[in-house]
Amino acid sequence: xxxxxxxxxxxxxxxxxxxxxxxxxxxxxxxxxxxxxxxxxxxxxxxxxxxxxxxxxxxxxxxxxxxxxxxxxxxxxxxxxxxxxxxxxxxxxxxxxxxxxxxxxxxxxxxxxxxxxxxxxxxxxxxxxxxxxxxxxxxxxxxxxxxxxxxxxxxxxxxxxxxxxxxxxxxxxxxxxxxxxxxxxxxxxxxxxxxxxxxxxxxxxxxxxxxxxxxxxxxxxxxxx
Amino acid sequence: xxxxxxxxxxxxxxxxxxxxxxxxxxxxxxxxxxxxxxxxxxxxxxxxxxxxxxxxxxxxxxxxxxxxxxxxxxxxxxxxxxxxxxxxxxxxxxxxxxxxxxxxxxxxxxxxxxxxxxxxxxxxxxxxxxxxxxxxxxxxxxxxxxxxxxxxxxxxxxxxxxxxxxxxxxxxxxxxxxxxxxxxxxxxxxxxxxxxxxxxxxxxxxxxxxxxxxxxxxxxxxxxxxxxxxxxxxxxxxxxxxxxxxxxxxxxxxxxxx
Numbered sequence: 001x002x003x004x005x006x007x008x009x010x011x012x013x014x015x016x017x018x019x020x021x022x023x024x025x026x027x028x029x030x031x032x033x034x035x036x037x038x039x040x041x042x043x044x045x046x047x048x049x050x051x052x053x054x055x056x057x058x059x060x061x062x063x064x065x066x067x068x069x070x071x072x073x074x075x076x077x078x079x080x081x082x083x084x085x086x087x088x089x090x091x092x093x094x095x096x097x098x099x100x101x102x103x104x105x106x107x108x109x110x111x112x113x114x115x116x117x118x119x120x121x122x123x124x125x126x127x128x129x130x131x132x133x134x135x136x137x138x139x140x141x142x143x144x145x146x147x148x149x150x151x152x153x154x155x156x157x158x159x160x161x162x163x164x165x166x167x168x169x170x171x172x173x174x175x176x177x178x179x180x181x182x183x184x185x186x187x188x189x190x191x192x193x194x195x196x197x198x199x200x201x202x203x204x205x206x207x208x209x210x211x212x213x214x215x216x217x218x219x220x221x222x223x224x225x
Numbered sequence: 226x227x228x229x230x231x232x233x234x235x236x237x238x239x240x241x242x243x244x245x246x247x248x249x250x251x252x253x254x255x256x257x258x259x260x261x262x263x264x265x266x267x268x269x270x271x272x273x274x275x276x277x278x279x280x281x282x283x284x285x286x287x288x289x290x291x292x293x294x295x296x297x298x299x300x301x302x303x304x305x306x307x308x309x310x311x312x313x314x315x316x317x318x319x320x321x322x323x324x325x326x327x328x329x330x331x332x333x334x335x336x337x338x339x340x341x342x343x344x345x346x347x348x349x350x351x352x353x354x355x356x357x358x359x360x361x362x363x364x365x366x367x368x369x370x371x372x373x374x375x376x377x378x379x380x381x382x383x384x385x386x387x388x389x390x391x392x393x394x395x396x397x398x399x400x401x402x403x404x405x406x407x408x409x410x411x412x413x414x415x416x417x418x419x420x421x422x423x424x425x426x427x428x429x430x431x432x433x434x435x436x437x438x439x440x441x442x443x444x445x446x447x448x449x450x451x452x453x454x455x456x457x458x459x460x461x462x463x464x465x466x467x468x469x470x471x472x473x474x475x476x477x478x479x480x481x482x483x
Contacts, residue, residue, distance in 0.1 A: 046321060047321050047322055047323065047324045048324050049324035049325055049357075049359040049363070050359070050363075084323070084324060084325065085325070085363055085367070087367050097367065101367070105366045106362070106363075106367075107359065107362060108359075122395065122396075123393045123394065123395055123400075124393065124394050125393030125402075126391055126392060127389050127390070127391035127404070128389065128390050128391060129388055129389050130388050137391070137393075139393070194361065194362050194365050195365040195366070201358055206321065
């Protein structure tokens with residue numbers, strides 16, 4: 001009889017082992033639908049010729065669903081003379097151009113941008129680092145329109161319509177906070193002075209933007225990241 | 226005998242009670258961090274009249290992640306095992322750091338995975354230089370010199386380490402990926418071969434057991450000695466690369482063993 005009891009207890013132990021497998025896994029996702037995202041960031045331009053841009057930027061996004069959102073965004077650009085070229089005045093050594101030499105004569109002197117974008121988030125996933133640390137990430141595609149202001153020929157401020165296309169990668173740190181990296185192309189027509197004549201050129205301004213996204217309300221999702 | 230029967234019944238009942246407790250999907254785990262509430266398993270499930278029941282309130286403490294740590298993690302089998310396999314990667318590339326000259330190119334990489342997350346590789350590629358519109362503006366408006374390097378070929382020996390593994394939901398399916406760090410050294414040939422070093426990051430999206438889509442950012446730097454000026458200039462070929470990876474053999478020997 002004692003052996004039977006031991007057998008039953010053993011069977012129950014096996015059963016416990018199987019049942020343990022039924023504990024829900026750590027999963028779920030951060031829900032975005034009906035939440036507002038505030039994205040505060042700094043943008044840095046790349047592939048510049050005459051000016052490198054550094055810009056504080058802000059975006060306000062409303063998520064209609066977990067996948068579709070609409071954002072309003074703006075940035076103010078500080079232009080720094082790029083070092084990718086050297087001016088070589090006669091009887092002087094070559095050196096980087098000064099701000100006065102470039103102002104009004106070199107294209108790409110972007111000052112501000114203001115507009116909106118439609119955002120689509122088709123990818124949501126988990127990343128594991130060395131099978132120890134896990135993070136939740138989302139990939140977003142953005143397409144939008146903006147108005148930009150730049151300093152054109154003669155140093156005058158000129159507005160222009162612009163198109164914007166890019167992708168964003170969000171890494172959720174908590175349910176309401178994410179680290180977000182955007183890479184995008186701002187495309188706009190620019191009037192450039194070439195040999196004293198105004199010429200309209202299409203300019204591709206590539207930007208990398210890194211910052212934090214805050215989601216309001218702070219709760220959302222079926223599991224903590 | 227009667228005592229033994231009672232003992233048996235008691236033991237059986239204990240086992241059943243214990244099992245039923247474990248069978249509850251939301252059995253409270255031992256919680257050392259304080260009280261919390263968890264979502265009910267029946268939340269949002271249709272009721273008998275077909276309507277959804279309201280979701281149970283969920284609260285999480287500031288230590289939410291720690292509270293979840295006592296749950297059992299689930300792991301899915303990797304769809305691909307790379308250890309002991311070769312990979313042939315074909316990439317198209319464009320530079321992203323030179324506004325005056327766009328460099329377009331392509332490369333082929335042959336890798337061998339010593340471990341599932343570690344590979345050694347050799348890579349050969351070519352570059353062609355395309356002049357952009359700002360060169361004309363610069364020449365017309367300024368008296369300037371643009372230091373333009375004209376790389377033609379590149380040959381590198383790389384090592385690749387993939388510490389990040391992940392999966393993405395795409396529509397109704399799941400796509401797996403790994404992210405890797407790439408470092409290497411070799412040569413860039415323009416007028417003459419120059420010693421070059423390389424560092425980069427790669428993403429590999431797994432399509433099938435033998436095919437993946439590869440996206441990588443690579444920075445190859447080398448010293449370019451201009452023809453006229455004495456000092457050599459450090460050149461950066463910072464490029465985005467997109468292409469396909471073919472794993473050989475088509476099925477993993479490791480999986481075949483298991």
